[in-house]
Amino acid sequence: MKKNIPAFLLGLLLLGAWQCIAMGIGAAYILPSPLQILSKLWQLREILLFVHLPATMGVTFLGLLISVVLGLFLAVIMDISPKIENALYPFIVASQTIPTTAIAPLFVLWFGYSIWSKVLVTILITFFPIVITVYDGLKATKREMEELLMTYGATKKDIFIKLKLPTALPPFFSAIKMAIPLSIIGAAIAEWLGAQSGLGYFSKRMMTQLDGAGVFAPIVLLSMVAMISVAIVSMIEKKCITWRKEI
Amino acid sequence: MLEFQNVSFQYPQDSRPMMENLSFSVEDGAFISIIGASGCGKSTIFRLINGLEKPQKGAIFVNGRPIEQIKQYSAFMPQKDLLFPWRTIEKNICLPMELQNISKQEQKKRCQQVLEEVGLSAYAKKYPKDLSGGMKQRISFARTILAGAEMLLLDEPFSALDFLTRVDMQEWLLKQWEHFHKTILFITHDVEEAVFLSKSIFVIQQKPFCDMQSIQVPLAYPRKREDLKKKEIVDLKEQLIQKLRQQEAKAI
CATH class of the missing domain: 1.20.5 (Single alpha-helices involved in coiled-coils or other helix-helix interfaces)
Known part of the structure; x- marks a missing residue:
């Protein structure tokens, strides 16, 4: 404390x-004060909390879930095979050079105003830190521990399950803590660029009305959600990983 | 019985071989220490025995069979304890048995037994971070014992410990050896440690080496620390230190 x-x-x-x-x-309309933003937040609480927040959270949750599954899958297959790593790694890095704001309207063209255009933007922003962090975690396994397991007759699968997975768990939690705010940012950006509901969409609508406090209110709400989510993940991490400093 | 027959080995990145046509044998139940200067190839012998490296020439046999054809013939205990911090002490000890698919019940039974032998039963549910350096090494030894092999390869297991703990651990190890009747190959830099523990000492004198000089330690078991003050033992230590110095000088 x-x-x-x-x-x-x-x-x-x-x-x-x-x-x-x-x-x-x-x-x-240029710079609303914190008190004006809080007042606006209170004034708009129902529509923000019960209409737009669930829409944004739906995109965030789906985007994060798919990013985690995709990120873990890519990290694991790259760890298993150096050939796959050589083939995939440049494309994974290249995916981060795509300007999201430029490509998002294209997703709207492909998927319309459905949730998937926004989920795709979220994935594009979120999956990268998960792949890289988990992959580095898997590679960070101590060679001597791996060899010790080999002397006990461990197979590659044994080494992966008994050594690599636990070693990669702390980086995995770090990745999730990075990915949560990113997925919320991704969802909000996607909603700014084309949506019919969501906090990003609402913020943009307030912009057209030159309502500065109205632009900030959803952003404050998003920040609060991100902070609470990261705090919950940190608590789970603290419970699950008591040995982070021992590795 | 362990037998090296004309074994040659060179690391790919090295310009010259580590060993050439090396032949030696170790009787069952022996306690052998291997000494030599840093980088002379002591640990490479262990890596060859436990199959982490393959000889370019020659073969290694255990009880007359090539090591490629047998399993669990040796168990390795490294310099660092290498306990897995996410596993309890009990789970760490069970690791080799888990890999051999031994039933959970049997694992638990053997684990309890060995924890009693090493005097750490109270720590079964604790984590490595809760143990001192000496305790961790005992747990590491217990894990090595439960790998089920008759030959233990101990690679400088006490080098990271403070002097008093090291002395305690040496005496403790001798008791364990007498109790478990295993063959022990022990790598060390410490001549006194080698003399106190071993029946015979193998000295690596050059690089690449084609043989190791075997020196018998003229002490019976059980041993006491005062035995190290006997004249013949003091002379033996001096002789070994001279040999190591000569080797260092050659290397320079």
Whole structure:
């Protein structure tokens, strides 16, 4: 608890500064104050929480789930076969050079305004850190531990299950903690670029109405969801992995 | 009985072989230490025995059969304990048995037995982080024992321990050897450790080496630390140190 005090104080200081600057400018459509944003959040709570948040969370959850499955699959097959690694790795890196904002409208053309165009954008943003982090985790296995298992007569499958998977578990949790905010960002970007509901869509709609606080309110909500989700994953990680520093 | 017959081996990245036409044998139930300067090939002998490396020439036999045709003939204990931090002590010890598909019930029984032998029954449900360096090495030894092999390959297992723990562990190891009746091959840099523990000491004197000088230790078992003060033992230690120095000088 004590270690959080500096962060809490810094947050208060920044919010105070923001409040002062916003009040100085005095134009909420340019820079709304934190109090105006909170007030807007409260005012719009029903539509944000019960209409747009579930839509964004649907995209986020599906995008994250598919990214995790795809990321783990790619990481595992690259670890199993260097040939597959050589073939896939450049394409995985290349996938991150695609400007999402440029390609997202194309997804809308392909899939229409259905959930899948947004899920695809989310996957494109999210799967990369999962593949790379888990793959590095699998490769980080200590050679001497692997050899020890070999001297006990372990097969490749045994080494994978008994050594590589547990070794890759801490990086996997790190990947998930990175992927959650990214998947929320992905979903919001996708909704900005073409959607009929969702917090990203709502934020964009408020933009057209020059409602600064209305633009910020969904963003604050998204940040809160991301922080709570990461905190939950961190708690699970703490319970599951008591040996992170021992590796 | 372990037998090396004209074994030659060279690592691909090395410019010269590690050993050439090496032949030696080890009787069942022996306690042999292998000493030599760093990088002379002591650990390579273990890597060849446990099949992590293949000889380019010659063959290795255990009880008259080539090692390629047999399983679980040797168990390796490395310098670091290499306990898996995500497994409890019990689960760490059971690892070799898990890989041999031994029933859970049997695993538990043998694990309890060996934990009692090494005096760490109370730690079965603990994790490696809860143990001291000496305890971890005992657990590592217990895991090696439960690999079910008759020959144990111990690669400088006590080198990372502090002096007092090392001395305790040496005495403890001798008791375990007398209790389990296994053949032990023991790599060490420490001449006193080699003399205190071994029936015979194999000295690697050059690189590449084609034989190892075998020196009998003139001490009966059970041994006491005071035995190391006997004149013939002090002389033997001196003689061994001289041999190692000569080898270092040649290497430079």
